[in-house]
Amino acid sequence: MQTVTVAQYLARRLGELGVEHLFGVPGDFSLTLLDHMLADGRQQWVGSPNELNAGYAADGYARTRGMAALVTTFGVGELSAIDAVAGAYAENVPLVQITGAPPTAVAGRGALVHHTLGDGDFGHFARAYAEVTADGAVLTAAGAATRIDEVLATAVREMRPVYLAVPVDVATAPVQPPAAPLPVGAADPRAVDRFRDAAAGLLAGARSAVLVAGHLVERTGSVDAFARLTAAAASPVVTLTSARGAIDPGAPQYAGVYCGDLGAKRAVLAVDTADVVIEAGTLMADAVTGMFSHRDDPAHTIHLGVHAATVAGRVFEGVPFATALEVLTGLVDGRVLRRELPDVPARGPEPGETLDQAALWAHLQRLLPRGHRLVTDIGTTFWGAAGITLPAGTDVVAQPVWSSIGYALPATLGCAVADPSRRPVLVIGDGAAQMTVQELGALARLPHPPIVIVVDNAGYTIERALQSPQAVYNDVAPWDWCALARAFAPGVDLLTAEPGTPAELDAALAEAVRTPERCAVLHVRIHPLDVPAGLRGLADKYQGR
CATH class of the missing domain: 3.40.50.970 (Thiamin diphosphate (ThDP)-binding fold, Pyr/PP domains)
Structure with a gap:
């Protein structure tokens, strides 16, 4: 050979x-x-x-x-x-x-x-x-x-x-060249049986359950398997802010985004009143739990991890995530775990007369096409995205656990290269974008370029919201983002705009959606102290910790 x-x-x-x-x-x-x-x-x-x-x-x-x-x-x-x-x-x-x-x-x-x-x-x-x-x-x-x-x-x-x-x-x-597939391991049949018995025991006395979707649903390619579990359970389903693409938001079981008591009211109600909480691939870090204001109830929780599952605090190693989903689907199929929640109207952002955070996210919610990818950094844009309803087939790519600002701009390049059929829509603050701005040149030259919205609030507004809003260390130098995009991509046909009113933002977004062959760079100026509602709630908890 x-x-x-x-x-x-x-x-x-x-x-x-x-x-x-x-x-x-x-x-x-x-x-x-x-x-x-x-x-x-x-x-x-x-x-x-x-x-x-x-x-x-x-x-x-x-x-x-x-x-x-x-x-x-x-x-x-x-x-x-x-x-x-x-x-x-x-x-x-x-x-x-x-x-x-x-x-x-x-x-x-x-x-x-x-x-x-x-x-x-x-x-x-x-x-x-x-x-x-x-x-x-x-x-x-x-x-x-x-x-x-x-x-x-x-x-x-x-x-x-x-x-x-x-x-x-x-x-x-x-x-010698590769002769066999990579040995990636398999489930432990005995551990799977013990997990099945323990989960069945916990569910036996339950009249209701709630499914909490975490990041592993998408990361492991288990969206379809999770959908089978949700259909079999017929229970309310909530997603963490780190798992927005885990379920179609139009699904009848969907109760909204759960972020501890900062989440959608219907999602909070679904979690707080369930007999059993099924956490599918969650990592309950501070940024996705509203500073740990989530329900923490191990005795009534089934948790599915990468290759271990936990039932009422008992850990079963050797039960991969996909296997655990399959086991639970079999257990709940035919059981009456259905629960009707009272109708709690969703309260998304509402646009006003000025171009502020509420207007930005209300217009994005209305114009974001199906199947796109919303990419955000961990600052104000992450919390703005957490408060909107996404169209079917759309997910959010963000980094809430590591929370390294500047991540989203290059990550958009990776998303676009990996799947050109899903156009990324990047929404990033000016402070974060200044850290990794060089990748604008590569984004603009892609065959299927993204929509880039730079939210210019003159610095690190998430830090202003948490502490010392007037501190000089949260300020950054002002940049002309439209001119900068043209400088990074000379000769490329770009769509650039600096909308100053909700109507101008609406027109710029509509044009960006109509021309998917052009990279769109929209420079949106927002007051330095204007923050989305979710971030205001987080800041209150942070200051009172």
Whole structure:
């Protein structure tokens, strides 16, 4: 059998996992690696102006494809990307950080080469990555293929990022091509049986239940399986702010967005009055629970995690998320867990005479097309998105657990590359956008470019809402965002607008929707102290903590 290089082997394994693009920034230690990875044409290169942007883009890509690859050079490149990889770890996003490393002999003798700390220790950065990844390896020629398989299988199984450092000489070492699928593990039948018995026991005495959809429903590709569970249970369903695409908002069981007592009133009622709470892939962090104001009731809760399920506080390892969904569907099918909730009218944003947060989100709610992706940063835009009703087939891509501002702009690139059929609509504050603005050039040149709405409130308004609203450290320099977009994409036919009234915003949004072939950049100025209702509630809790 003809051999392939280690780099080609890695590219083939990534192709099997649906990875058709490599994100990153080249460097001298990664050039040989990239030449061999790209030689077979299984992946296309998507370069970024910096490694942090590339990491955020890979994160957005993985949320769509289920896996992504980020390629950087040793030291300076991989450390630039580590914030993005840490965010992927916190948010259950599987990707692989691939580092082009110095030759094995160079590292072995501790040579004082560039991109090192000058101390002869070449292990600093692999040790740093061990803190924010589920598995990792510095490859050697002997056993490279086996370690690649083990590390990638961990990423898929654990839904976490992993790390591979590939020295220059190892990248070209010969190995046999992949001969079998990756071994990603399976359910433990005995654990599944014990989980089934425990869940059946808890449900036996229940007259009602509520389903709480968390981020793993979408992250694991389980939307259809979750729909089967909701249909079988006929119980109310709520979504966390991190799981807006888990269910069609027009479904009869849907009771709204749950964010502790800051959520929709109907959602709060559904959770608070249920005999059993079924948490499907939730991570109850402060930003998605209204500063921990959610119902925390382990004795009456069934929780489904990545590969473990919990019933009334009892943990069953070896029960993958998809398997647990299937088990619960069988248990509730035919049971009378239906519960009618009183009609509590939804209170979304209402536009007024001025262009403020309420007007912005009311118009977006009305004009956002079906099937698009709403991408937001963790600031005011995240909380604005939390308060609107989405059309069918639309989800929200955000990073509420890691909450690294600037994430959304490069993540939009990853989403658009991963699935060109779903046009992203990016809504981002000016403070966040200034951090990762360089990716505007790539967004504008996409065959299917996004709609970009920069909410200019002259700085970090989410911080103003939480504390010290007049503090100088929350101010940022004003930028001309429309001119900036044209500077980043000279010669590209852009749609730019600076709407100053609700009517002008309406017209600009309508034009952006009508011309999907053009990247639209809308510069919307908002008063620095104007915040969405959800953020006002969060700020009150933060200040009273």
